Amino acid sequence: xxxxxxxxxxxxxxxxxxxxxxxxxxxxxxxxxxxxxxxxxxxxxxxxxxxxxxxxxxxxxxxxxxxxxxxxxxxxxxxxxxxxxxxxxxxxxxxxxxxxxxxxxxxxxxxxxxxxxxxxxxxxxxxxxxxxxxxxxxxxxxxxxxxxxxxxxxxxxxxxxxxxxxxxxxxxxxxxxxxxxxxxxxxxxxxxxxxxxxxxxxxxxxxxxxxxxxxxxxxxxxxxxxxxxxxxxxxxxxxxxxxxxxxxxxxxxxxxxxxxxxxxxxxxxxxxxxxxxxxxxxxxxxxxxxxxxxxxxxxxxxxxxxxxxxxxxxxxxxx
Amino acid sequence: xxxxxxxxxxxxxxxxxxxxxxxxxxxxxxxxxxxxxxxxxxxxxxxxxxxxxxxxxxxxxxxxxxxxxxxxxxxxxxxxxxxxxxxxxxxxxxxxxxxxxxxxxxxxxxxxxxxxxxxxxxxxxxxxxxxxxxxxxxxxxxxxxxxxxxxxxxxxxxxxxxxxxxxxxxxxxxxxxxxxxxxxxxxxxxxxxxxxxxxxxxxxxxxxxxxxxxxxxxxxxxxxxxxxxxxxxxxxxxxxxxxxxxxxxxxxxxxxxxxxxxxxxxxxxxxxxxxxxxxxxxxxxxxxxxxxxxxxxxxxxxxxxxxxxxxxxxxx
Numbered sequence: 088x089x090x091x092x093x094x095x096x097x098x099x100x101x102x103x104x105x106x107x108x109x110x111x112x113x114x115x116x117x118x119x120x121x122x123x124x125x126x127x128x129x130x131x132x133x134x135x136x137x138x139x140x141x142x143x144x145x146x147x148x149x150x151x152x153x154x155x156x157x158x159x160x161x162x163x164x165x166x167x168x169x170x171x172x173x174x175x176x177x178x179x180x181x182x183x184x185x186x187x188x189x190x191x192x193x194x195x196x197x198x199x200x201x202x203x204x205x206x207x208x209x210x211x212x213x214x215x216x217x218x219x220x221x222x223x224x225x226x227x228x229x230x231x232x233x234x235x236x237x238x239x240x241x242x243x244x245x246x247x248x249x250x251x252x253x254x255x256x257x258x259x260x261x262x263x264x265x266x267x268x269x270x271x272x273x274x275x276x277x278x279x280x281x282x283x284x285x286x287x288x289x290x291x292x293x294x295x296x297x298x299x300x301x302x303x304x305x306x307x308x309x310x311x312x313x314x315x316x317x318x319x320x321x322x323x324x325x326x327x328x329x330x331x332x333x334x335x336x337x338x339x340x341x342x343x344x345x346x347x348x349x350x351x352x353x354x355x356x357x358x359x360x361x362x363x364x365x366x367x368x369x370x371x372x373x374x375x376x377x378x379x380x381x382x383x384x385x386x387x388x389x390x391x392x393x394x395x396x397x398x399x400x401x402x403x404x405x406x
Numbered sequence: 407x408x409x410x411x412x413x414x415x416x417x418x419x420x421x422x423x424x425x426x427x428x429x430x431x432x433x434x435x436x437x438x439x440x441x442x443x444x445x446x447x448x449x450x451x452x453x454x455x456x457x458x459x460x461x462x463x464x465x466x467x468x469x470x471x472x473x474x475x476x477x478x479x480x481x482x483x484x485x486x487x488x489x490x491x492x493x494x495x496x497x498x499x500x501x502x503x504x505x506x507x508x509x510x511x512x513x514x515x516x517x518x519x520x521x522x523x524x525x526x527x528x529x530x531x532x533x534x535x536x537x538x539x540x541x542x543x544x545x546x547x548x549x550x551x552x553x554x555x556x557x558x559x560x561x562x563x564x565x566x567x568x569x570x571x572x573x574x575x576x577x578x579x580x581x582x583x584x585x586x587x588x589x590x591x592x593x594x595x596x597x598x599x600x601x602x603x604x605x606x607x608x609x610x611x612x613x614x615x616x617x618x619x620x621x622x623x624x625x626x627x628x629x630x631x632x633x634x635x636x637x638x639x640x641x642x643x644x645x646x647x648x649x650x651x652x653x654x655x656x657x658x659x660x661x662x663x664x665x666x667x668x669x670x671x672x673x674x675x676x677x678x679x680x681x682x683x684x685x686x687x688x689x690x691x692x693x694x695x696x697x698x699x700x701x702x703x704x705x706x707x708x709x710x711x712x713x714x715x716x717x718x719x720x721x722x
Binding site: 117118119121122123124125126128129130132133135136137138139140141143144147154202205206208209210211212213216217218219220221222223225226227228229230233234235237238240242243244245248258280285288289291292327330334337340341343344347348362365366369370375378379382383385386389390392393396397400401403404 | 417418422423424426427429430431433434437438439440441443444447455456457458459460534535537538540541542545547553555556557558559560562563564565566567568569570571572573574575577590591593594597598601625626627651654655656657658661662671672673675676684686689690693696697700701703704705708711712715716717719720
């Protein structure tokens with residue numbers, strides 16, 4: 088990119104120093120040149136850091152390559168893919184992922200929309216409190232996961248204390264992270280804490296995009312509040328809600344940092360989502376070929392979702 | 407803008423407003439408890455931090471911060487007796503635990519790494535993003551929609567899936583655990599966001615400004631630098647903050663691709679260990695210091711947050 092900026096500088100100087108008619112000709116030529124000059128560095132960077140590695144991953148996924156060993160690379164065809172798709176452990180981690188994605192997105196959507204609806208009542212000070220609510224989603228998921236681990240400590244943690252304070256359950260009678268049935272919920276709670284503001288913010292934009300005259304017309308028709316909500320508010324905010332749902336779905340499908348620090352997939356494999364399995368296979372078992380195939384499978388799934396996401400994005404944009 | 411007068415017919419009743427406000431404020435306060443707890447824990451002594459029931463009132467101490475910035479070694483009482491009186495501050499706190507300060511910890515180099523990598527990658531991503539966005543905004547680029555989709559799609563790649571080949575590639579060309587390697591990687595991730603956000607911002611600047619400048623004899627590039635860039639300054643700043651936050655917070659690549667020289671704060675914080683497990687006040691102190699910039703950025707960004715998280719699609 089230093090190269091291209093240098094060229095841009097030269098072009099500028101040339102254009103600035105040439106007499107008017109000639110400059111116009113250069114200018115006429117250069118629009119196209121500038122366009123490519125401006126786009127090429129970004130594309131080259133993405134090709135080098137994203138696409139080339141992706142192609143390499145595809146190649147590796149058909150081999151028995153192990154990154155920690157200097158053995159000859161052997162072509163194995165689609166063996167890894169058939170192995171993965173028939174491996175009960177992979178299906179287990181897919182189930183864990185599905186549970187995590189479904190519950191986080193469902194809870195975040197309900198609370199997020201409710202909050203947006205309440206904030207849209209435009210009470211005094213809503214701007215300040217909206218900013219306060221947004222803070223968790225700006226934080227580092229890894230650091231958040233780490234400090235929630237502290238809050239979840241069975242003996243000393245604030246979370247257990249809070250639960251026992253309000254329900255009377257003995258605080259040492261349950262462990263959020265250590266318990267097989269509670270651990271999946273421990274990650275859901277943290278994700279909801281962190282990302283509900285995200286859904287709220289997008290829903291709020293949806294609610295504010297509804298023109299007032301529609302409500303006024305409904306008022307003239309004497310539609311009840313309930314009716315107004317179901318036939319105006321919800322349908323008109325729906326594209327925005329969908330956008331938030333899709334994005335949270337994609338992000339949580341890939342979720343790694345928060346869970347890695349909170350539970351590292353444990354206890355056993357009860358919270359082992361797809362990304363954790365992938366990390367284990369790739370960077371602990373060093374089954375590079377196998378994990379490349381798994382990475383490609385995950386990537387195809389995310390790419391499909393992303394496609395839908397961009398379509399939804401464009402629909403919202405037209406509003 | 408059109409709210410008060412036109413909205414009057416359907417405006418919520420004062421009671422509805424008050425109740426809504428109360429519920430939202432209650433939610434906000436509850437979600438702030440974990441953060442407040444971390445800040446409080448950073449000022450506790452290790453025994454206070456693991457006391458049961460959890461201590462809300464405690465005597466503030468800087469032990470967490472002292473432990474964060476130093477490494478310490480335990481000494482025999484006789485040896486401690488033989489030392490001159492401790493200087494007030496960290497020295498005295500550490501001495502009261504029968505230890506002496508052995509040297510500085512790794513936290514400052516890690517913090518520096520975070521700053522270098524975050525700012526380096528942000529600068530590059532915003533630079534590339536600005537010129538690319540300008541090109542897409544002003545020129546007819548063949549397959550523009552497809553290229554834009556390609557640029558955005560790279561953002562959706564699962565980080566671990568990308569990390570496998572990047573790890574091999576960096577190992578082969580000597581970029582593993584280097585600042586340059588991490589900067590390039592974060593630039594690649596952020597540039598997609600930068601292009602999409604900045605395209606939105608530049609689309610909003612009327613073309614007439616540049617056209618007028620070009621009629622006055624400016625070249626296209628001159629007009630871009632002198633007219634478009636100043637107009638896009640707010641957008642560029644907002645984009646830069648988004649890129650900074652991403653790079654600052656990133657963990658997956660950092661933990662897999664760095665181990666020492668270029669390690670940033672997120673993979674470092676969980677491994678701040680005291681005697682007998684995690685030293686929670688020190689961890690909390692690191693977390694507090696790490697989060698302060700984010701608080702500042704969130705407040706600076708609040709008007710542009712929505713745009714940032716929707717890749718520029720939803721304005722307001």
